[in-house]
Amino acid sequence: MAQDDNDGKDLTVADSSVADHHDEAHPGTAVVSRDAFTDPGLVPHRKRVTDLDPKKEKHAERTVYTLFYLSIVGSIWAIAAYMLFPIESNNVGDVRLNTLFIGVGLTLALLAIGFGAVHWGKALMVDDEGVDIRHLTRGSDETRAAAVEIFDVANKESGFGRRTLIRNSLIGALIVFPLPAVVLFRGLAPQDENPVELLSHTMWKKGTRLALDPSGVAIKATDVTLGSAFHVIPEDLNDLEHGKLEEKAKAAVLLMRLRPEDLNELPERADWSYDGIVAYSKICTHVGCPVALYEQQTHHLLCPCHQSQFDVSNHCEVIFGPAKRPLPQLPIAVDSEGYLIAQSDFLEPVGPSFWERS
Amino acid sequence: MSTATTPEAPPTTSTAVEKKGGFTAAAANYIDERTSVSTMVKELGRKIFPDHWSFLLGEVALYSFVVILISGSFLTFFFQAAMTPVIYDGSYVPLKGIEMSTAMASTLDISFDIRGGLLMRQVHHWAALLFVASIGLHMMRIFFTGAFRKPRELNWVIGFVLFILAMAEGFTGYSLPDDLLSGNGLRIIDGMVKGIPIVGTWISFLLFGGEFPGEVIVGRLYTLHILLLPAIIVALIALHLLFLVVHKHTQYPGPGRTNMNAVGQPVLPVYAAKAGGFFFIVFGIIMLIASFFTINPIWNYGPYDPSPVSAGTQPDWYIGFADGALRLIPPGLEFVWLDRTWSFNILIPLAALGLFIVLAMIYPFIEAWVTGDKREHHVLDRPRNVPTRTAIGAAGVTFYAGLWAAASSDIIATHFKLTMEGVIHSLQFVVIVGPFIAYFVTKRVCLALQKKDRELVLHGFETGRIVKLPGGEFIEVHEPLTDYERWRLVSYTDYEPLMIRPNSQGRITVGQRLRAGFSRWFFEDRISPVTKTELEAAHGHHDTHHELDEKSAH
Numbered sequence: 001m002a003q004d005d006n007d008g009k010d011l012t013v014a015d016s017s018v019a020d021h022h023d024e025a026h027p028g029t030a031v032v033s034r035d036a037f038t039d040p041g042l043v044p045h046r047k048r049v050t051d052l053d054p055k056k057e058k059h060a061e062r063t064v065y066t067l068f069y070l071s072i073v074g075s076i077w078a079i080a081a082y083m084l085f086p087i088e089s090n091n092v093g094d095v096r097l098n099t100l101f102i103g104v105g106l107t108l109a110l111l112a113i114g115f116g117a118v119h120w121g122k123a124l125m126v127d128d129e130g131v132d133i134r135h136l137t138r139g140s141d142e143t144r145a146a147a148v149e150i151f152d153v154a155n156k157e158s159g160f161g162r163r164t165l166i167r168n169s170l171i172g173a174l175i176v177f178p179l180p181a182v183v184l185f186r187g188l189a190p191q192d193e194n195p196v197e198l199l200s201h202t203m204w205k206k207g208t209r210l211a212l213d214p215s216g217v218a219i220k221a222t223d224v225t226l227g228s229a230f231h232v233i234p235e236d237l238n239d240l241e242h243g244k245l246e247e248k249a250k251a252a253v254l255l256m257r258l259r260p261e262d263l264n265e266l267p268e269r270a271d272w273s274y275d276g277i278v279a280y281s282k283i284c285t286h287v288g289c290p291v292a293l294y295e296q297q298t299h300h301l302l303c304p305c306h307q308s309q310f311d312v313s314n315h316c317e318v319i320f321g322p323a324k325r326p327l328p329q330l331p332i333a334v335d336s337e338g339y340l341i342a343q344s345d346f347l348e349p350v351g352p353s354f355w356e357r358s
Numbered sequence: 359m360s361t362a363t364t365p366e367a368p369p370t371t372s373t374a375v376e377k378k379g380g381f382t383a384a385a386a387n388y389i390d391e392r393t394s395v396s397t398m399v400k401e402l403g404r405k406i407f408p409d410h411w412s413f414l415l416g417e418v419a420l421y422s423f424v425v426i427l428i429s430g431s432f433l434t435f436f437f438q439a440a441m442t443p444v445i446y447d448g449s450y451v452p453l454k455g456i457e458m459s460t461a462m463a464s465t466l467d468i469s470f471d472i473r474g475g476l477l478m479r480q481v482h483h484w485a486a487l488l489f490v491a492s493i494g495l496h497m498m499r500i501f502f503t504g505a506f507r508k509p510r511e512l513n514w515v516i517g518f519v520l521f522i523l524a525m526a527e528g529f530t531g532y533s534l535p536d537d538l539l540s541g542n543g544l545r546i547i548d549g550m551v552k553g554i555p556i557v558g559t560w561i562s563f564l565l566f567g568g569e570f571p572g573e574v575i576v577g578r579l580y581t582l583h584i585l586l587l588p589a590i591i592v593a594l595i596a597l598h599l600l601f602l603v604v605h606k607h608t609q610y611p612g613p614g615r616t617n618m619n620a621v622g623q624p625v626l627p628v629y630a631a632k633a634g635g636f637f638f639i640v641f642g643i644i645m646l647i648a649s650f651f652t653i654n655p656i657w658n659y660g661p662y663d664p665s666p667v668s669a670g671t672q673p674d675w676y677i678g679f680a681d682g683a684l685r686l687i688p689p690g691l692e693f694v695w696l697d698r699t700w701s702f703n704i705l706i707p708l709a710a711l712g713l714f715i716v717l718a719m720i721y722p723f724i725e726a727w728v729t730g731d732k733r734e735h736h737v738l739d740r741p742r743n744v745p746t747r748t749a750i751g752a753a754g755v756t757f758y759a760g761l762w763a764a765a766s767s768d769i770i771a772t773h774f775k776l777t778m779e780g781v782i783h784s785l786q787f788v789v790i791v792g793p794f795i796a797y798f799v800t801k802r803v804c805l806a807l808q809k810k811d812r813e814l815v816l817h818g819f820e821t822g823r824i825v826k827l828p829g830g831e832f833i834e835v836h837e838p839l840t841d842y843e844r845w846r847l848v849s850y851t852d853y854e855p856l857m858i859r860p861n862s863q864g865r866i867t868v869g870q871r872l873r874a875g876f877s878r879w880f881f882e883d884r885i886s887p888v889t890k891t892e893l894e895a896a897h898g899h900h901d902t903h904h905e906l907d908e909k910s911a912h
Contacts, residue, residue, distance in 0.1 A: 087471060102477055
């Protein structure tokens with residue numbers, strides 16, 4: 001068992017030849033053995049073929065300068081390729097050739113320099129091992145004493161330690177002065193917006209027609225055949241001048257038609273569907289990806305980002321994955337012309353959970 | 359100096375200063391009188407750098423960062439970081455007439471209307487992927503060889519911060535083109551941020567300048583991506599390399615390599631030639647990949663729209679572990695309590711990743727506390743000689759790899775025709791139990807390798823030569839190791855578990871008990887290096903073998 005508090009009893013230096021540089025710090029629980037092998041010293045240097053055979057040396061030299069000349073060829077080729085393979089027509093093939101040939105030229109230019117320089121270093125430059133002596137990272141005792149002395153003098157001359165009122169008030173001021181900068185960053189978000197209010201409502205309201213995403217063509221109930229799934233936006237979304245994506249990020253809806261007997265509706269939501277047609281928020285309740293994959297046979301919705309699965313026949317409750325809450329349901333009905341309309345906005349915030357949501 | 363190779367090359371700096379006349383000498387003198395550069399050349403010019411292939415990993419990281427800076431600067435001249443909607447009217451026909459942000463449209467222009475633009479985009483993206491990958495491998499090299507020990511603990515922390523900043527650079531850059539995938543990435547960040555208690559909703563609004571996605575996020579990320587983060591990264595890299603110079607590079611154990619020297623090649627000329635050449639090799643290989651292989655084809659994804667998303671979406675590889683953590687969390691971990699929403703399905707992954715990162719970052723300090731070793735260490739450990747650390751590292755790598763694989767859970771499921779649930783449950787097992795398995799297997803493998811080393815030192819190499827002794831006994835001749843070969847196998851630091859002893863007040867503190875517990879965990883299973891006496895004893899035991907060994911050796 002190691003004894004870590006024995007004041008360096010075992011601190012025998014294994015190799016006395018380096019004793020003058022020896023780190024006398026505490027070795028902790030390291031075992032310092034008196035019976036260890038001694039370092040046999042550097043392995044004798046081995047000469048390379050280029051050191052021994054003038055022919056090989058000549059060959060290596062030729063290789064290096066040939067590579068450097070090749071690099072020049074590569075660079076010139078890259079410039080030529082810029083002109084020889086322009087992107088002129090609306091032709092993706094042009095882009096491919098332009099990228100490829102400029103790239104090949106640059107690759108040659110770069111790799112030839114690289115391999116040439118490394119080969120020069122490895123085969124031709126003198127490769128004797130050099131040895132640097134290390135010193136402890138800490139400054140020498142004299143240096144440290146001098147540094148301490150400087151701080152002492154500075155302390156005395158400034159009165160930093162003595163005039164505590166000055167010092168402490170300075171520390172206080174230094175702590176407080178960056179705070180305005182933090183406050184300025186409040187401007188990153190608009191001053192007049194209430195996040196909770198905004199997150200709680202979408203642009204769906206009573207009578208808004210359900211329309212196809214992205215065309216905005218309103219959907220008739222009769223268009224929705226059994227087993228089909230529609231990506232839906234509010235009909236007036238495309239008319240928005242501003243904030244279209246923000247509204248769409250909340251209002252996107254999936255519309256599906258199931259056989260009414262497959263649909264297990266909650267009693268309080270019995271009139272939210274129309275003839276087996278149900279509408280659910282498309283924004284995942286986990287972190288907000290669009291739940292875009294509908295499996296027709298099982299009536300499951302799958303989020304492609306983190307694989308949460310929602311069961312449409314069971315009011316979109318989560319059956320697998322990290323999400324917790326079911327997808328919010330949009331109550332729908334049919335207007336006098338046969339178009340699907342919203343009965344109201346969603347009755348709960350859509351999308352990912354947030355702190356103030358409850 | 360080699361004279362055979364470049365007779366016409368300018369002479370080295372030292373002779374240039376002495377020599378009268380000549381442009382080089384005049385220029386050197388001019389600069390030195392104004393900068394004292396000769397002092398620096400004298401100090402650093404022949405500085406020794408030990409050599410090993412694994413030391414190149416950090417170089418790859420540095421060089422790919424330079425490539426990122428070069429290609430990124432080119433891109434900034436063409437990219438427009440605005441989210442103002444425009445109707446695309448460039449060369450890529452399938453997207454003509456479609457409304458998209460200026461950022462997306464200018465990225466398409468870079469790809470389809472500017473010669474060499476797509477090449478530079480791909481150089482930038484591939485170099486970024488390589489940057490993070492090489493940092494990761496470099497960190498593993500540092501960890502498994504114990505290069506983080508005193509005096510390099512702080513440089514480990516700096517390197518770790520660089521790793522995190524590199525990922526931040528990657529993510530901000532990934533988000534700039536404002537294509538469908540990058541928008542979805544931001545959506546996920548938004549969802550995660552909103553899950554943070556108390557401040558989450560507000561952070562999301564401050565970040566996006568209002569509701570997601572808003573029209574400011576690309577511009578803000580651009581400032582981070584090309585100004586703030588690169589500036590910090592450059593400063594930290596400078597500090598990282600400064601410490602490298604101050605500490606001198608570590609070296610692998612071997613004959614003549616002690617804790618008090620550095621054995622290798624001098625900066626001028628060999629190291630400069632090899633390292634400088636290696637920069638061009640790294641750049642060239644990135645260029646080769648970028649010429650032939652598409653990366654991030656945003657024209658296939660289209661502009662960001664909150665409604666569609668394609669199946670099989672993947673983040674860039676280095677974000678995978680975070681995305682995987684989100685996927686692996688078991689269902690149902692979100693509650694309403696005190697009229698507030700507690701999203702543990704987001705908080706637990708965040709906390710787990712945070713803990714993982716913090717533990718990795720402070721590991722050098724933990725190990726230093728356990729060993730109590732206050733000496734400097736410049737000779738690296740062979741991973742097998744520190745079985746517990748190596749096993750901890752393997753456990754960490756397994757944990758990370760499990761999370762990383764989880765980011766491709768859907769691809770794994772469709773590709774190998776497995777169920778989604780089966781893949782997720784298997785990966786949950788890998789992430790929770792896998793590290794323990796990896797720990798025990800690695801530790802046993804290390805101990806076995808140490809035993810093999812011991813065996814080699816004590817009995818030499820098996821030669822495969824069977825000899826019949828006069829008495830009729832058959833033995834296999836073993837060839838003893840040379841002094842050099844042996845030194846590599848026996849020169850490692852060996853630690854013993856700490857014995858609990860009362861301190862000067864006669865008390866045994868909780869801290870000491872804890873440290874003793876850790877110390878037992880680290881060093882209970884240990885194989886000591888062979889000593890001289892042991893080797894002699896081994897030879898004494900097999901006296902006849904020994905004689906034969908001697909004969910066959912001579």
